[in-house]
Amino acid sequence: MADSRYDVVVIGTGPGGYVCAIRAAQLGLKTAVVEKDNTFGGTCLNVGCIPSKALLHASEQFEEAAHAFPKMGIKVGKPSLDLGAMLKFKDDAVDGNVKGVDFLLKKNKVDAVRGVGRIIGPGKVEVKSADGKVQTLETKAIVIATGSDVTRLKGIDIDEKRIVSSTGALTLAKVPEKLIVVGAGVIGLELGSVWRRLGAQVTVVEFLDRIVPGIDLDVAKNFQRLLEKQGIAFKLSSKVTGVDSSGKKLKVTVEPAANDKKDGAVETIETDVVLVAVGRVPYTEGLGLDEAGVKTDNRGRVIVDEHFATNVPGIYAIGDVIAGLMLAHKAEDEGVAVAEILAGQAGHVNYDVIPNVIYTYPELASVGKSEEELKQAGIAYNVGKFPFTANGRAKANQQTEGFVKILADAKTDRVLGVHVLGADAGNMIAEAAVAMEFGASAEDIARTCHAHPTLPEAVKEAALAVGKRAIHM
Numbered sequence: 001m002a003d004s005r006y007d008v009v010v011i012g013t014g015p016g017g018y019v020c021a022i023r024a025a026q027l028g029l030k031t032a033v034v035e036k037d038n039t040f041g042g043t044c045l046n047v048g049c050i051p052s053k054a055l056l057h058a059s060e061q062f063e064e065a066a067h068a069f070p071k072m073g074i075k076v077g078k079p080s081l082d083l084g085a086m087l088k089f090k091d092d093a094v095d096g097n098v099k100g101v102d103f104l105l106k107k108n109k110v111d112a113v114r115g116v117g118r119i120i121g122p123g124k125v126e127v128k129s130a131d132g133k134v135q136t137l138e139t140k141a142i143v144i145a146t147g148s149d150v151t152r153l154k155g156i157d158i159d160e161k162r163i164v165s166s167t168g169a170l171t172l173a174k175v176p177e178k179l180i181v182v183g184a185g186v187i188g189l190e191l192g193s194v195w196r197r198l199g200a201q202v203t204v205v206e207f208l209d210r211i212v213p214g215i216d217l218d219v220a221k222n223f224q225r226l227l228e229k230q231g232i233a234f235k236l237s238s239k240v241t242g243v244d245s246s247g248k249k250l251k252v253t254v255e256p257a258a259n260d261k262k263d264g265a266v267e268t269i270e271t272d273v274v275l276v277a278v279g280r281v282p283y284t285e286g287l288g289l290d291e292a293g294v295k296t297d298n299r300g301r302v303i304v305d306e307h308f309a310t311n312v313p314g315i316y317a318i319g320d321v322i323a324g325l326m327l328a329h330k331a332e333d334e335g336v337a338v339a340e341i342l343a344g345q346a347g348h349v350n351y352d353v354i355p356n357v358i359y360t361y362p363e364l365a366s367v368g369k370s371e372e373e374l375k376q377a378g379i380a381y382n383v384g385k386f387p388f389t390a391n392g393r394a395k396a397n398q399q400t401e402g403f404v405k406i407l408a409d410a411k412t413d414r415v416l417g418v419h420v421l422g423a424d425a426g427n428m429i430a431e432a433a434v435a436m437e438f439g440a441s442a443e444d445i446a447r448t449c450h451a452h453p454t455l456p457e458a459v460k461e462a463a464l465a466v467g468k469r470a471i472h473m
């Protein structure tokens, strides 16, 4: 039985919650976490970032073995798929990571309380464990870090077998012949890529007239072209209005997105699996927010001020359950910030510099503003672009798809946005984030010595291109 008096009780052990608890404990606060699931780590470690990246890595290797190895003179014959072993590889990755969180919580002397947490009053969290036992934790501060859940489509029942969310798409028992993905966002393109690489015929149905909303449009268009070259088909400006699951094959009804648009006919497409990936919603079920008087917005997100405080004194919230990008590292940084605020320090998150990575091939990584956002804000900017076809390392690796694009303030040269479409873009964006955090100009990046031959030289060249003086182009 845990001690019942704490400085902080964090509800949820996703990247927001467990990081917040560790930081609070480091700062000398007596801390507990409450977790309803069997393992720690939340969506990210159990059914999100980690398993999806394990499958993306494994399926990319599978594709490389078939298509890239022969070019490099490596003869392994035609690779065959042992899907069970690949799924176990993914499960092992999850297991290692969730055990890591368990270890870190213990190491930092954070009490872990298993069960569903409910706020029953100021400074009081009731925890009901699976065996029905109830205990009440008393605490000075409560941090809500309960994350998010899948957005469902009206009339389409997710059974996690044939009609799946991302969770079911991580555990399909066999490679579907045909996969329809609803939503050309991050999940749709990452998991669509996994199953395409393993042999599925993938069609992505997207409501908008473009893929990956929020990403710089020029980059998104190039990204779509590269995905199409790999065999992913897109139906833009379209919506799925129903799935008939009565037969052996699913029958999916696809309609033009705009009801008044008469130029696209309603069609029915047969498929084996449908992946619904149309976003996520904050998860606050059973948390007792109404009884506690904690306000939420019209999308169910807990409303907080710049110090992560809700309208009820002593109750804070972070991560996917509040507004903003639904990303693990955003949740983590908020967890650190709120712990520091509770310890009397000046915790802060710079929302202008949150990198965003889509782990497809090639990867798409961005930080800061898109051209559309700058135009809308009326900020004059210069563009520097550099293609990987002109980068020595990319040429050596024969991975020349994509480019780096830097947007810098026309008056001050300050970097306002960096977008990388290319192999390893996710690692390359860290340099841009550090530069932007230090308020770098494009010239600062351009004058920084970059090792040769490396892909990040393309970042330097794009920075040079802002001043129209790229060397290798």
Ligand code: FAD
Residues within 6 Å of the ligand: 011, 012, 013, 014, 015, 016, 017, 034, 035, 036, 037, 040, 041, 042, 043, 044, 045, 047, 048, 049, 050, 052, 053, 115, 116, 117, 118, 145, 146, 147, 148, 166, 167, 187, 283, 285, 286, 287, 318, 319, 320, 321, 326, 327, 328, 329, 330, 331, 359
């Ligand atoms: P969560 O991780 O959702 O954790 C919330 C925790 O709270 C859960 O463990 C839940 O069981 C627990 N909980 C909820 N209610 C209660 C309660 N009442 N009592 C006790 N416990 C409770 N983001 C990235 O940055 N990079 C990626 O590559 C990436 N890939 C993703 C892939 C997929 C398929 C998905 C679905 C998401 C991905 N994300 C990724 C998003 C990322 O997972 C989330 O942004 C992140 O997990 C949010 O962290 P969180 O701590 O706010 O909430």
Ligand code: NAI
Residues within 6 Å of the ligand: 153, 182, 183, 184, 185, 186, 187, 188, 190, 205, 206, 207, 208, 211, 212, 213, 238, 239, 240, 277, 278, 279, 280, 325, 326, 327, 356, 357, 358, 359
């Ligand atoms: P998303 O918000 O990225 O994309 C959803 C897409 O579905 C959008 O393009 C939207 O226009 C479209 N859509 C909405 N309703 C539709 C409809 N009825 N019919 C057709 N299309 C429709 O959401 P997604 O992909 O589900 O991911 C959820 C969250 O998880 C994201 O916010 C993302 O940040 C996070 N995530 C992050 C990853 C990463 O950082 N690499 C990986 C996976 C998820």
